[in-house]
Amino acid sequence: MNKLIISFLLAMSFSFANAQNQVSGTILDASNQQPLEQVSVYFPQLEKGTVTDNSGAYQINNLPTGTFKIVVSFLGYQTISRTITITSTNVTFDVSLTESAIEMEEVIVSTPFHKLQSENVMKVAYASVTDLQNKGAITLAEGITKIAGVENVSTGIGIGKPVIRGLNANRVLVYTQGIRLENQQFGDEHGLGVNDAGIESVEVIKGPASLLYGSDAMGxxxxxxxxxxxxxxxxxxxxxxxxxxxxxxxxxxxxxxxxxxxxxxxxxxxxxxxxxxxxxxxxxxxxxxxxxxxxxxxxxxxxxxxxxxxxxxxxxxxxxxxxxxxxxxxxxxxxxxxxxxxxxxxxxxxxxxxxxxxxxxxxxxxxxxxxxxxxxxxxxxxxxxxxxxxxxxxxxxxxxxxxxxxxxxxxxxxxxxxxxxxxxxxxxxxxxxxxxxxxxxxxxxxxxxxxxxxxxxxxxxxxxxxxxxxxxxxxxxxxxxxxxxxxxxxxxxxxxxxxxxxxxxxxxxxxxxxxxxxxxxxxxxxxxxxxxxxxxxxxxxxxxxxxxxxxxxxxxxxxxxxxxxxxxxxxxxxxxxxxxxxxxxxxxxxxxxxxxxxxxxxxxxxxxxxxxxxxxxxxxxxxxxxxxxxxxxxxxxxxxxxxxxxxxxxxxxxxxxxxxxxxxxxxxxxxxxxxxxxxxxxxxxxxxxxxxxxxxxxxxxxxxxxxxxxxxxxxxxxxxxxxxxxxxxxxxxxxxxxx
CATH class of the missing domain: 2.40.170.20 (TonB-dependent receptor, beta-barrel domain)
Incomplete structure (x- = not known):
């Protein structure tokens, strides 16, 4: 295991000399063919994307050769998820979006395959921190209680920890910055310990996730x-x-x-x-x-x-x-x-x-x-x-x-x-x-x-x-x-x-x-x-x-x-x-x-x-x-x-x-x-x-x-x-x- 990690760290010192590909295109409104500005175009696996300009055009550079999922999303329109293969230097990908009253779908990060919620086999609850703040939450621990199936063991307003379907403390695992958070979470009066500033969204897996995360994720x-x-x-x-x-x-x-x-x-x-x-x-x-x-x-x-x-x-x-x-x-x-x-x-x-x-x-x-x-x-x-x-x-x-x-x-x-x-x-x-x-x-x-x-x-x-x-x-x-x-x-x-x-x-x-x-x-x-x-x-x-x-x-x-x-x-x-x-x-x-x-x-x-x-x-x-x-x-x-x-x-x-x-x-x-x-x-x-x-x-x-x-x-x-x-x-x- 140590050799594998060391080999990975050594590989981080250089990039492979593959062609630097580019994907570009135009995003239009399907009903009137007018260009849409500020549409998000994103490759989840590559964590790379951009937004469209006032003419509906976008361009993403320095992409590797391969097959990747691309997600196009815009508030008030149906989110599009497609798989495209990049085999040439310049790839064109145009999309027409259909208006929708249903909320915009997001890519779920807590599950391993970078899929939209509608594509996931496992149901995951999602909420943006902005939405939680709009509901008047004083702390992040209070804010997550707005998600169905999630509550909060509290000691006043400053100390709170998540409860998912009746399980809490070491039975609920918290991940932040892509790593598991360890902060003596077994104690009733030990709070979440994370400020909502700089947190973009919250995802909740309501059920055992030990397969993905190991011990303590059973709740x-x-x-x-x-x-x-x-x-x-x-x-x-x-x-x-x-x-x-x-x-x-x-x-x-x-x-x-x-x-x-x-x-x-x-x-x-x-x-x-x-x-x-x-x-x-x-x-x-x-x-x-x-x-x-x-x-x-x-x-x-x-x-x-x-x-x-x-x-x-x-x-x-x-x-x-x-x-x-x-x-x-x-x-x-x-x-x-x-x-x-x-x-x-x-x-x-x-x-x-x-x-x-x-x-x-x-x-x-x-x-x-x-x-x-x-x-x-x-x-x-x-x-x-x-x-x-x-x-x-x-x-x-x-x-x-x-x-x-x-x-x-x-x-x-x-x-x-x-x-x-x-x-x-x-x-x-x-x-x-x-x-x-x-x-x-x-x-x-x-x-x-x-x-x-x-x-x-x-x-x-x-x-x-x-x-x-x-x-x-x-x-x-x-x-x-x-x-x-x-x-x-x-x-x-x-x-x-x-x-x-x-x-x-x-x-x-x-x-x-x-x-x-x-x-x-x-x-x-x-x-x-x-x-x-x-x-x-x-x-x-x-x-x-x-x-x-x-x-x-x-x-x-x-x-x-x-x-x-x-x-x-x-x-x-x-x-x-x-x-x-x-x-x-x-x-x-x-x-x-x-x-x-x-x-x-x-x-x-x-x-x-x-x-x-x-x-x-x-x-x-x-x-x-x-x-x-x-x-x-x-x-x-x-x-x-x-x-x-x-x-x-x-x-x-x-x-x-x-x-x-x-x-x-x-x-x-x-x-x-x-x-x-x-x-x-x-x-x-x-x-x-x-x-x-x-x-x-x-x-x-x-x-x-x-x-x-x-x-x-x-x-x-x-x-x-x-x-x-x-x-x-x-x-x-x-x-x-x-x-």
Missing amino acids: GVLYLNPEKFAIPNTNSGDVNLNYFTNTAGVSSNAGFKTSSEKLKFLVRGAYTTHTDYQTGNDERVTNSRFKEYDIKTGMGYQSTNFKTEIRYNFNSSDLGIPEEIGIQSTDRTPMMPNQTIDNHILSSKSSLVFSKSSLDLSLGYISNIRKEFEEGEEGAALHMNLNTFNYNLQYHLPKMGILETIIGAQGLHQTNSNFGEELLIPNATINDFGFFGTSHVHLNENNDVQIGLRFDHRGINTEQSGILGEQDYIAPINKDFNSINAALGYKVNFLNSFIARLNLATGFRAPNLAELTSNGVHEGTNRYEIGNENLKNEQNLQTDLAIEYKNQHFEVFVNGFYNSINNYVFIAPNGNEIDGNQVFVYDQQDANLYGAEAGIHIHPHPLDWLHLESTFQSVRGKLKNNDNLPLIPANSITNTFRAEFSNKDSWVKNGYSFITLNSVFNQDRISTFEDATDGYTLLSIGLGGTVSLFKTPLNVRITGNNLLNKEYFSHLSRLKYDGIANIGRNISFGISAPF
């Missing part, structure tokens, strides 16, 4: 796509400002990017600050304030057959840990207890393109420095440094008729080191290695199959902590976990407008360090936790059936799933107390989760600007002994009335407005140590668009969430146990301007 994957580099021979910059009335919060960022024909560069800096949030009772939640600094930068090089990029992200957060409604203050500096988190993410992604195949290598290094401070103590009571190196090597084999195949190897080396007085988990070393193969079989125009197989190994070694015989002693462990996983999917198009997908996939998760080794008071949860070194792999099988119907003016989908998990790890009280803290112990038992997401979208003719949307989501989770699983989201239904205005002669371009009612049902199907929560309904209203000021286009938006100032308790809020409600009325103002 799904949250895939964050960074902003793209500028198209060749252009540069651009922008400034973005947001203000939130509830917290007097300010979120700002500015970025610049430039590209020549081969070299690329971008940089973006962001700053966020919030005071304590107010509940529906207009009481401020003491110490829910937080501050965040973020910088993202990247450099890239692309020639005919070779491309590479390096990206770096530094994120520094200072987060208060709220415990009560006490001092009513608008201070911005967190009080104790609080946590400071510094994340350094360095990644590289490189590709070599041959005439009929390609080789991709992603490398990543993440340094996560977490410190927790407690009242009355000097210095950090808890100080953990988590350092992770990971790699992902994939070879796209030459296409054989209807068969596309990818083989690959992935792995990581991780160390955890403690420097504080308290110990949450011991010093440890983790090593992962896995290899896989997956194939997409395009049987005919209407039938596709995807299959795959994978083997993984994880080794965990920890050091002894404490003194043998004393209460807080943690014994050293040396354990290995192995797993074989498979996936099978089938997609069929039928009756012109229907698509059905059936996916069966297994996944696994090795127990994390907290589950194996905990022995002490977890200050974030105020309980004494005891680990279990005899825990086995979690192994699951999920069946997912999705059916959707779509025409020009009506869409409906139903997506049902059944997830069977062997050796599900859970924590529960054993009835004892240590030093006044209730004792919780880790154990295992088989479990099942099942549920569905469904939705309808109507945009009636001739009122194509009008959109009526409704989505419903439900999940149940039960242990084998019939006890309910904890942290299962309540059923909910979201109804939205949305209008879009794109009249070129209007003073507002790309205008929109919406009214949303989010109704959450009672959640009384709870675990033995949870409290039931009542249902509630929240009203949101928003509007925005692009206006011109001194010939400068400004994107403006105003969004009001929980406009009726409802006092409510989310079932996934960790503060509900202290009688602390979620955020009350919040009106956000946003403006974005180019420079």
Whole structure:
């Protein structure tokens, strides 16, 4: 394996001397044959593209010889995906686009074959970060809850982590900059740790994705796509400002990017600050304030057959840990207890393109420095440094008729080191290695199959902590976990407008360090936790059936799933107390989760600007002994009335407005140590668009969430146990301007 990586790195020092080809053409409106400006023309595999000029013309240079997928997309028109073969120096590819009220399709990056969602065998949810911001999300962790089947375990507004179909923490894998994010995600009060500045879109795989990503992806994957580099021979910059009335919060960022024909560069800096949030009772939640600094930068090089990029992200957060409604203050500096988190993410992604195949290598290094401070103590009571190196090597084999195949190897080396007085988990070393193969079989125009197989190994070694015989002693462990996983999917198009997908996939998760080794008071949860070194792999099988119907003016989908998990790890009280803290112990038992997401979208003719949307989501989770699983989201239904205005002669371009009612049902199907929560309904209203000021286009938006100032308790809020409600009325103002 090492020799293979070294050979790849050596190959990065040169480009192959193949002909530098060019694809050009004209994009027209199919109804009137008028040219279309600013249409995106993009080669997903090559990550290279451009936009059309005012005459509808485009040109993409320095392309390798071979067969590649090309995607043509433009807002308000049907997205076109074609495969073209480049065998000569100059290739002409003209397209006529048909108007469509259906949203523009995007290329899905989190699955390996660079296909549009309509072409994918696996259903993947997609949302642009701009759309999430338009809905008034304060943080990225809150924004993803707008996606059906995705929720958020929260500690106030500054700390949140994703929940996909009832699974969270180490059961959901987060990818950013093309690498897996490791930031002690096992902890309930450990947030997502990613600022939305410089993130272009979010993709969610709702189900086991261990075949593609290995351990910890058994519940799904949250895939964050960074902003793209500028198209060749252009540069651009922008400034973005947001203000939130509830917290007097300010979120700002500015970025610049430039590209020549081969070299690329971008940089973006962001700053966020919030005071304590107010509940529906207009009481401020003491110490829910937080501050965040973020910088993202990247450099890239692309020639005919070779491309590479390096990206770096530094994120520094200072987060208060709220415990009560006490001092009513608008201070911005967190009080104790609080946590400071510094994340350094360095990644590289490189590709070599041959005439009929390609080789991709992603490398990543993440340094996560977490410190927790407690009242009355000097210095950090808890100080953990988590350092992770990971790699992902994939070879796209030459296409054989209807068969596309990818083989690959992935792995990581991780160390955890403690420097504080308290110990949450011991010093440890983790090593992962896995290899896989997956194939997409395009049987005919209407039938596709995807299959795959994978083997993984994880080794965990920890050091002894404490003194043998004393209460807080943690014994050293040396354990290995192995797993074989498979996936099978089938997609069929039928009756012109229907698509059905059936996916069966297994996944696994090795127990994390907290589950194996905990022995002490977890200050974030105020309980004494005891680990279990005899825990086995979690192994699951999920069946997912999705059916959707779509025409020009009506869409409906139903997506049902059944997830069977062997050796599900859970924590529960054993009835004892240590030093006044209730004792919780880790154990295992088989479990099942099942549920569905469904939705309808109507945009009636001739009122194509009008959109009526409704989505419903439900999940149940039960242990084998019939006890309910904890942290299962309540059923909910979201109804939205949305209008879009794109009249070129209007003073507002790309205008929109919406009214949303989010109704959450009672959640009384709870675990033995949870409290039931009542249902509630929240009203949101928003509007925005692009206006011109001194010939400068400004994107403006105003969004009001929980406009009726409802006092409510989310079932996934960790503060509900202290009688602390979620955020009350919040009106956000946003403006974005180019420079």
